[in-house]
Amino acid sequence: DAKTTQPNSMESNEEEPVHLPCNHSTISGTDYIHWYRQLPSQGPEYVIHGLTSNVNNRMASLAIAEDRKSSTLILHRATLRDAAVYYCILRSYNTDKLIFGTGTRLQVFP
Amino acid sequence: DTAVSQTPKYLVTQMGNDKSIKCEQNLGHDTMYWYKQDSKKFLKIMFSYNNKELIINETVPNRFSPKSPDKAHLNLHINSLELGDSAVYFCASSQGSSGAWEQYFGPGTRLTVT
Numbered sequence: 675d676a677k678t679t680q681p682n683s684m685e686s687n688e689e690e691p692v693h694l695p696c697n698h699s700t701i702s703g704t705d706y707i708h709w710y711r712q713l714p715s716q717g718p719e720y721v722i723h724g725l726t727s728n729v730n731n732r733m734a735s736l737a738i739a740e741d742r743k744s745s746t747l748i749l750h751r752a753t754l755r756d757a758a759v760y761y762c763i764l765r766s767y768n769t770d771k772l773i774f775g776t777g778t779r780l781q782v783f784p
Numbered sequence: 785d786t787a788v789s790q791t792p793k794y795l796v797t798q799m800g801n802d803k804s805i806k807c808e809q810n811l812g813h814d815t816m817y818w819y820k821q822d823s824k825k826f827l828k829i830m831f832s833y834n835n836k837e838l839i840i841n842e843t844v845p846n847r848f849s850p851k852s853p854d855k856a857h858l859n860l861h862i863n864s865l866e867l868g869d870s871a872v873y874f875c876a877s878s879q880g881s882s883g884a885w886e887q888y889f890g891p892g893t894r895l896t897v898t
Contacts, residue, residue, distance in 0.1 A: 704883075705883065706883040706884060708883075708886070710887075712827075716891060716892070717788075717874045717876075717889030717890055717891050717892050718827065718874070718876075718887075718889045719889065720886040720887060720888065723886060759825075765883035766882075766883050767882050767883045767884060768882055768883070769882070769883060770815055770817070770832050770834070770839065770840065770878065770880075770881040770882060770883075770885075771829055771832075771840060772829060772887060773829070774826070774827040774828070776826075
């Protein structure tokens, strides 16, 4: 299973943009890049996923490097509700396994 | 409307007992999962079912037996509970069973074995 590397923690102030990095140098051509987050005392929540092109949705944007060896989850304006653990996960097209790492704990300050 | 629901939310029981956790999804998805999150917050997949057929069994002790009566339900039965089974168990579902699909998680069931 391809591995991802994320910083253990990051901090942000409210209403500022947040860029959460993820390295996945061993990614294969058939791996999708998924991001999930887990708010305190809740189940993981899907944020966004992509394959090669950058993706936008109502929650966030995903910027994928041209060589696909890294990606960045962008929260355009952090709110206190965005404080969570963010997981970057590689998932092959032919598997339904999500393999969670330790993720990045994002703190948002008012 | 709750997309993925689990019951009970909390479960406290003694070692050696048998217990079940129920999961239901109203999203019309064909794939359902069970995950375990231990005390160190490490989240790991246990099982996945696609159209009521077992797809993934991640070397989970055979005391754990998932049962899928239909596509909308995936229950988890645990026999002879042990202290190490204490964890939060999450159910999830997705439309398809490949990496192209996102998974939707339930709120979790906190199991405490004493």
